Amino acid sequence: MYASLPRFLLRRLLTGILVLWGAVTVTFFAVSAAGDQVDAILGPQAANLPGLRERVAAEYGLDRPLPVQYLDRLASLATGDFGRSYQRSQPVTRLLGSQILPTLQLALSAALVGLLLALIATVITAGRGRIVRTGTSVFEVLAVAVPPFWLGILLLSLFSFNLRWFPAFGSHGISGLVLPTLALAIPLAGVLAQVMRQELELVEGRPFVLSARARGQSRLGLLLRHTLRHALLPATTMSAWVLGTLVGGAVLVEKVFSRPGLGTVLVNAVQHRDTPVVSAVVILAALIFVVANALADMLYPVIDARLRETSRA
Amino acid sequence: MSATTAAFDTARPRWRATRGSHILLAISTLAVALIVALLLFPGVFAPYAPDTNDVQHTFSPPSSTHYLGTDQLGRDVFSRLVYGARYSVTTGLVATAIAVVAGSLAGLTAAAGSRLADALIMRLTDVWMAFPEVLLALLVIALIGTGSTQIAVAIGVAAVPYYGRLVRGQALAVTKAEYVEAAKILGVPAWRYVLRHVLPNVGGPVVVLASLGTGSAIAAAAGLSLLGLGPLPPTPEWGVMLAEGQTYLANAWWIAVFPGLAIVVVVLVSTTLGRSLQARSLR
């Protein structure tokens, strides 16, 4: 279909790797600039024991020069080794391995539900009168302004404690996933619906819409055959950002719902300055971002033929 | 320009939008003034002290004596919210200020500096933006420790690339704008047209973004406090209040619900202000 596709993909892959390498580098040097890691491992009280500092530094490889540590870090990350937790002194991969799935599950289901809610809102209100549009836009602004963690508390209070429809704690299969998903999905739906409707209104002013209507296209036909595709373009651009934000938001929502997941581990690690764990989560999130971005980049020219030739320049 | 566009203009007159945004601007400016008053003189608005325990009246629901009820120690929720604004709102403001200053410096350096500096800074913002803001803030807190100031720094650092991008883009667009070229054609020296045209036109959108960003910074700060990374419990910070109230959600919903509502209101004010400023600058 388009000749430059392989080259385009290769370039995207390279940029992705570059961003990841940057993410690793930034976190590594930020951690080493923030102070002596041995203090973080030992805590203030144990630091005075003679010989202990040196032993711990040697154990974690912190006694070597910084460039060596950096190269070692790159090499071990390349093999999927994220180092060892200071606090639990076990490999970070094992610590996170069991926790990453519930978080991803929550983030993905929230992404799907959010997109679905936004699409429904857009389709229902598209082309309606001023009052309907103003009403929905007020609703959207509200949805965006509500922090997911508080929405979670509201939902808990209403559906778990008062109506007792859903369990208040833990992850009991699907029923335990409903409220946390909604808490994340509703603000997201607000953002997506705003972006899509803004684009939709912009596109509806374009002459080609008038052309289509002059051919006898109905309101729904116009939306499905023409304008909705345009509205999906900015939403596609945002998808990587959306996933990242959802992973971030999931940490808070998990705390509110006492769900297992990255949230509990991460907050614990932050409080104990367990930097290998925190860096690992941050780098994983960057990986998700890079992958999602690459997917969006591949999706973009499928929706918009004009972009298939951009690499010509 | 053309007959087509002119006809579309008649279909949607712009004065409507402008009038609406003027009203919104007035309302949100008023709300900002009110919030500032709360910050400066909480005692005028709060009927009780934020830390007065009243064991006789624990968990009393909202009433005329306690507008928003009392908590597990009998403290007045409304008064605590009023005093708590000092912590929550200020943290958001400081975070945004850090992001604006650092982002503007980075953006201007990228726009005005060499190609290498530009490329370096832009790639760095690419990397930066690959981290979700909350997680990046958590990393910063892991490095510098917990507390109100640390939270402000963490959120500010996480938001820097957004301002950096905006400032760079604006600065490049404005320096290429025809009105700057027009000044150049008139023989206006560079320093003068930068002062007269470039800076004000770059600054406008930054103010808009900062206004929008303050709201989400306040929400993010409350979220981090909810995780126990901010000030410690007796402090009437909104996120701390949320965390405390969540424990009693089953029998006293108001303790956790109202601090959240306060956050929503502040976020709404800041987005409305930002949007109406934006709408005004567009027309």
Next chain:
Amino acid sequence: MTLVEVAGLEVSFGHEPPVVRDISFTIEDGECLALVGESGSGKSVTARTLLGLAGERARVRARTLRVGSADVRSFSQRDWQRLRGKSVGMVLQDALVSLDPLRRIEDEVAESIRLHQRDSTRTERHRRVLEVLAEVGVPEPELRSQQYPHQLSGGLRQRALIASAVATRPDLVIADEPTTALDVIVQHQILRLLEEIKEQGRGLLLISHDLAVVARLADRIAVMLDGRIVETGPTERIVGSPEHPYTRTLLDIARGRRAQRPPHAGGQTLLDVDAVTKNFGERRAVAGVSLTLRAGETVGLVGESGSGKSTLARMVMGLTEPDEGRILLRGQPWSGTPERARRVQRQHIQLIQQDPQAAFDPRHTIGRIIAEALPGQRGARRRAQITELLATVGLDAHFAHRRPHQLSGGQRQRVAIARAIAPQPEVLICDEPVSALDVSVQAQVLDLLSELQQRLGIALLFITHDLTVVEQISDRLLIMNNGEVVEEGLTTAVFDNPQHPYTNALLQAAPRLPLLSATASHGGAPEPRAATDSYQEVPAVTDS
């Protein structure tokens, strides 16, 4: 058969005064009616009302409003959808934006077939798409139907748009400024295609601001001003003996009044462009162009978009450095000198651009914008100067307090002129200064420019794609094509006896009315037959 019958049509939006008032007309099959007027005259709204597309808030009233055989006043949304695209097809201005950029040509052309012949199969639709694309003169329809609008040239795109409007063989075609965005040569071809459509026995409602364009095609013309039809009649009568003063104005503009002044001999050379070349990567934008501009004269530089004329303007203004060649201003080096040295010279050469809105800082008032051109002046003296400059360009003193977006296009261009003449330049470069303006406003701005030139003795380099415009104003002409000057000479010589084939093509294609003597057009004397019957035979000019 009568296709459209309108009587007493009034359209208003909200509570504002109506934009269309008491309009009546009919269209028969095989006939072309043209609605002519400037933007805001209500002509597009009228056309859209025939399709029920005037807008959500539009209030439409009429004594009679019949489209096809139906009274559309009582039409429901569903009735409208059945009418649109089936009995009436619509063609809009610029196909790049009037065709959905995300869909293939085939999808767009087939859309009305799909909607109105619901039992048609995919293969039938495909066959019909290829057929209709071939009918409208799209070569290789099989290939083109699978492409997207952005992959087609402007002319092909416009043909595809027309194909999408006639795919269901509607009785009536409404064409709203169908050629406005096109270069003159393509414009000519599209007009010929529309004539073919008319000859097939369809009715054609043509909307345009340009009398010269419609005169080729229309059987009858209705001239609209402020929502009313001020004059209507057979094309020959309207062109030959217009009754309403506004029609006469439009005719004068369409004819291009030849400036009644002797060719300027020119004084000392102010601007000397010597064989300049500019490349953008592989592309050669300007290739070895030379020109001179002497004190007090006007040189017209004509070329279509992409001919390199704007790049040349930027080099002349010292905003872009030429790759080869050099430019002298008032005998001193201008290109290749540092900005510091150029700055003191800049007051001698000023620029007027196409879009004055972009050239003004949106945050500043008009007063501040003009004051920027008056350095070292303060207070009352500066205010007086601003007032004087505004008066020079025909604007009231209170404009000083307005902001750019509060002004009309013509007013903005006047402000741009005021700012440009403020430093008392000797050379004024005008880059498409009127092409964004309505035709009657164009005439006013051009009048202002030539008046100022006569009074202040400024040398003008007038860059445009519009031959009508330069003919009025310039002493000498340069024709640019693909970065090169292909022809150069006195304006009359170029118009009367073009040497280069490209110039010839430009002149042939330009929509022009035969130039009449001033008495004929204003006095209503008998009219030599207008060029309505055979537009192929465009008289290239003129008396002199």
